[in-house]
Structures are given as structure tokens and as C-alpha cells.
Amino acid sequence: MIMYAAPIEKLIDALKKLPSVGQKTAERFVFHWLASGKKEVNDLRGALEELLKKVKSCEVCWNFTDTSPCHICANAKRDHTMVCVVTEPPDIAAIEKTNEYHGTYHVLRGLIDMSAETELSDLKIKELWKRLSENKITEVILALNPDLPGETTAMYLEREIKTKWPKIKTTRLARGLPMGSDLQYADEITLGSALKNRKEV
Amino acid sequence: MIMYAAPIEKLIDALKKLPSVGQKTAERFVFHWLASGKKEVNDLRGALEELLKKVKSCEVCWNFTDTSPCHICANAKRDHTMVCVVTEPPDIAAIEKTNEYHGTYHVLRGLIDMSAETELSDLKIKELWKRLSENKITEVILALNPDLPGETTAMYLEREIKTKWPKIKTTRLARGLPMGSDLQYADEITLGSALKNRKEV
Numbered sequence: 001m002i003m004y005a006a007p008i009e010k011l012i013d014a015l016k017k018l019p020s021v022g023q024k025t026a027e028r029f030v031f032h033w034l035a036s037g038k039k040e041v042n043d044l045r046g047a048l049e050e051l052l053k054k055v056k057s058c059e060v061c062w063n064f065t066d067t068s069p070c071h072i073c074a075n076a077k078r079d080h081t082m083v084c085v086v087t088e089p090p091d092i093a094a095i096e097k098t099n100e101y102h103g104t105y106h107v108l109r110g111l112i113d114m115s116a117e118t119e120l121s122d123l124k125i126k127e128l129w130k131r132l133s134e135n136k137i138t139e140v141i142l143a144l145n146p147d148l149p150g151e152t153t154a155m156y157l158e159r160e161i162k163t164k165w166p167k168i169k170t171t172r173l174a175r176g177l178p179m180g181s182d183l184q185y186a187d188e189i190t191l192g193s194a195l196k197n198r199k200e201v
Numbered sequence: 202m203i204m205y206a207a208p209i210e211k212l213i214d215a216l217k218k219l220p221s222v223g224q225k226t227a228e229r230f231v232f233h234w235l236a237s238g239k240k241e242v243n244d245l246r247g248a249l250e251e252l253l254k255k256v257k258s259c260e261v262c263w264n265f266t267d268t269s270p271c272h273i274c275a276n277a278k279r280d281h282t283m284v285c286v287v288t289e290p291p292d293i294a295a296i297e298k299t300n301e302y303h304g305t306y307h308v309l310r311g312l313i314d315m316s317a318e319t320e321l322s323d324l325k326i327k328e329l330w331k332r333l334s335e336n337k338i339t340e341v342i343l344a345l346n347p348d349l350p351g352e353t354t355a356m357y358l359e360r361e362i363k364t365k366w367p368k369i370k371t372t373r374l375a376r377g378l379p380m381g382s383d384l385q386y387a388d389e390i391t392l393g394s395a396l397k398n399r400k401e402v
Contacts (some may be wrong), residue, residue, distance in 0.1 A: 003294040005267040007255045011248040017241060018230050029219050031291055033249075034256065034265050035310075040218060041253050047212040048246040051231070052239055054208045064235050066206040090232055093204040 008034075060131070062107040062124045064089045072104060079103040083131065084141040085157065087111055087150070095143065103141075106131065111149035112156055125157070132165050139169040146175065209235075261332070263308040263325045265290045273305060280304040284332065285342040286358065288312055288351070296344060304342075307332065312350035313357055326358070333366050340370040347376065 004012070008030055015026035033041045057063070058070035065071070072078060072092075082103025086092060092105050108123045131137065140161055144150035154172060161170050175193030177186055186194070205213070209231055216227035234242045258264070259271035266272070273279060273293075283304025287293055293306050309324045332338065341362055345351035355373060362371050376394030378387055387395070 003297060004290075005256055005265060005271075007248070007251040007267055008265060011245075011252050014241075014245040014248045017233075017237070019233050027291055027294075030252070031265075031289065032218075032220050033252065034290070036218070038253055040215075041249055044212075044215040045246055045249040045253070047208070047215045048234075048242055048249070050208040051212050051234065052242050052246070055206055055235065064206060064209060064232075066208055070206075088232065089205075089235070090228055093228075096204060 061105045062109055062127065063092055063105060077102075081136055081138045082141065083128075083137055083139070084143050085128065086143050087145060091143065103139075108153070111144065112153045113149040114152075128157075129160075129164070132161070132168065137168060139171060142170065142172050262306045263310055263328065264293055264306060282337055282339045283342065284329075284338055284340070285344050286329065287344050288346060292344065304340075309354070312345065313354040314350040315353075329358075330361075330365070333362070333369065338369060340372060343371065343373050
């Protein structure tokens with residue numbers, strides 16, 4: 001039984017494909033737009049259209065961008081001897097916010113995950129090897145999530161790089177206690193790493 | 202400092218206007234679409250366009266609809282002597298799901314709320330009076346939320362209807378314990394109503 005007018009049902013169905021959006025949330029979104037007036041809906045429609053038209057992948061680092069190469073790859077002031085390997089484009093924004101890194105990036109677009117249907121060939125690994133072969137890269141930072149797929153992928157990349165380009169330094173992000181955390185609630189691996197990597201003050 | 206390509210930032214800003222969607226959720230939505238491919242984005246864009254073009258207000262009951270009068274107002278099998286007054290269009294769907302009501306509706310499009318900027322004249326109250334004057338309505342059910350704005354609005358409508366149309370029966374939804382609830386945690390007003398309105402079995 002259809003509860004709402006057909007165009008409303010259709011929009012609800014389209015919104016339900018979003019992560020963690022169910023029937024109720026999708027309904028709330030649609031009725032928010034219906035109440036907000038045409039301008040807001042039109043703005044969103046226009047923004048989606050621009051996304052479709054203008055956003056593509058940077059052919060160097062595989063970040064999402066509206067220029068190719070993207071503004072980071074095209075920036076001569078960045079250190080092009082360093083590549084920071086990340087899983088997805090939003091990871092770049094997270095690292096950029098720290099203002100601690102001035103090299104380039106490489107987005108894998110996924111991780112090696114035995115439980116998911118990601119194929120090794122879907123990842124931008126070949127593209128990374130091409131960059132390491134053709135450019136004067138001296139360090140690869142593996143900035144992958146510290147979980148099982150992240151660790152598996154990092155270990156695989158590490159081994160490949162050490163074999164094929166023994167001169168390139170491979171590093172990983174430091175493990176330790178996050179700001180504002182409670183020592184009592186830290187898991188043993190994190191606390192163990194924090195101890196092992198303790199710094200003199 | 203712009204973190205993402207301009208079209209991505211623009212879409213994030215448009216999404217942040219949705220209820221309970223902040224920067225992080227909006228980012229997740231946009232990157233979901235970028236990963237999902239063009240079809241899903243295009244479907245959503247089309248659905249928004251249809252919403253803009255096809256959905257309007259029913260000029261009888263003020264529900265959102267793609268036909269005016271809406272399919273409920275136009276349905277001769279429904280009981281047109283009864284009007285159920287609700288706050289917003291989604292309330293109609295909630296009542297329809299019960300299969301207990303076969304009359305018509307009237308959407309106020311808001312409530313009398315001293316703390317908000319809703320004006321009495323924004324509500325579809327004049328339109329309700331017009332229906333009560335022109336049609337053979339015998340009962341008005343006030344199906345408003347049992348909270349302060351809902352109660353205030355119900356009391357106001359009740360008084361007006363009793364004065365202007367003394368022959369029309371005005372009713373409210375029953376108060377009582379909801380299914381699956383725990384007597385110990387029921388507030389005293391609900392439990393008091395449940396006691397007062399107890400039914401012989």
C-alpha cells in the first residue's frame with residue numbers, strides 16, 4: 001500500500017540507499033524539503049548535477065577533484081618526493097587538517113579485505129607502483145586504519161615496496177594514546193605501543 | 202580553507218540543512234554517492250526534480266499530493282462526515298497504517314507554539330473553518346501530539362468549534378499506556394488517564 005504520493009515514495013526510496021538512512025530518516029528529509037520550499041530542493045538538485053558533471057578522479061593520486069591533476073598534485077610547493085597512501089578521499093582532508101604534512105597523496109580506494117568483495121585489482125595499487133617507478137619518491141607513508149583490513153594492506157604494500165624499491169623508506173603512522181583518552185580504557189595493543197614508543201621530555 | 206573540490210563542498214553545505222545532518226554525516230553521504238557511481242546520483246537528482254514539479258498541497262485537506270484533491274479527499278468510499286485534524290502530512294500515513302480510520306483529514310501544517318515563530322495565520326485553521334461551514338461534517342477528531350503545543354492547539358480548536366458549530370462532535374485520541382511499555386516507567390498523567398479510561402473486559 002502506497003502511503004505517500006508517488007514522487008514522495010520515489011525520493012524516499014532513493015534516500016534509503018544512503019548509509020544509516022532508513023525509512024523514518026528518509027521521510028524526515030523529504031518532509032523537511034517539502035516544508036522548506038522550492039529553493040532548498042533546487043539548490044540540492046543543482047549541487048548533485050554539478051557533482052555529476054564536474055567531479056572526477058585525479059589521475060595521479062585518485063582523490064576526487066574538479067581539476068586533474070588535483071590542486072595538491074599540481075602544487076609545486078608540495079614535497080613531491082613523499083607519498084602518503086590513504087584508503088579513501090576523506091582521509092586526505094583529515095590529514096590536511098593537521099597541517100603536519102606537505103607531501104603528496106595516493107588514494108587506494110579501498111583495502112585488501114578477505115571478508116568483502118573488494119578485488120585486489122580494484123585498488124589503485126598498480127597506479128602506485130607506476131608512480132614509484134617513474135618519480136623520485138624517497139618515502140611512502142602508509143596511513144591506513146589500524147584495523148584488520150588496514151594492517152593486511154599495509155603489510156602487503158610494505159613487503160612489495162621493500163622488494164621492488166629497496167631504497168624507498170616506508171613508514172607507518174605512530175600508535176599511541178589518543179588525546180583526551182583514559183589510560184584505563186585503552187586496549188592493550190595501543191597501550192603497549194604507547195609504552196614502547198615513549199618519548200623523552 | 203577548502204578541503205574538498207568546490208562541487209563537493211557545495212553539496213555538503215546543501216545537505217547540512219537537513220535535520221540532524223552535520224558536517225560528518227553530509228561528508229559520508231557525498232562520498233557514498235561518489236563511490237556508488239553516476240546512476241544513484243542521477244536517480245536522486247531525478248526524484249528531487251519530480252518532487253519540485255509534481256508534489257503540491259491538496260486544496261481540501263492540505264496533505265502533500267500529486268493530484269488535487271488528493272486520493273483520500275477524492276475517494277467517495279471514505280466517510281466525508283468525519284475530519285481528522287493532524288499537525289503534519291506524515292501523521293496521515295501513521296493513522297492510515299492503523300486501518301482504523303476511514304474518514305477524511307485536515308493538515309494544520311504546524312501547531313500554535315508560543316516559543317516558535319509560527320504565526321496563527323500560517324496554520325490552515327481558516328481553511329478548516331471553511332470546510333466545517335460548507336460541508337456536512339458531524340465529527341472532528343483532534344489527532345495532535347500530546348505535548349504542550351499540541352494541547353494548546355487542541356484546546357483552542359475545541360473551544361472555537363464548540364462555539365461556532367455546537368452540533369459538531371469534537372473528539373481527541375485516547376490517552377493510555379502504549380503497547381510494550383512498562384507500568385513502572387509510565388508518567389503519572391499517562392497512567393492516570395489509563396486508569397480513568399479503563400475498559401471492562
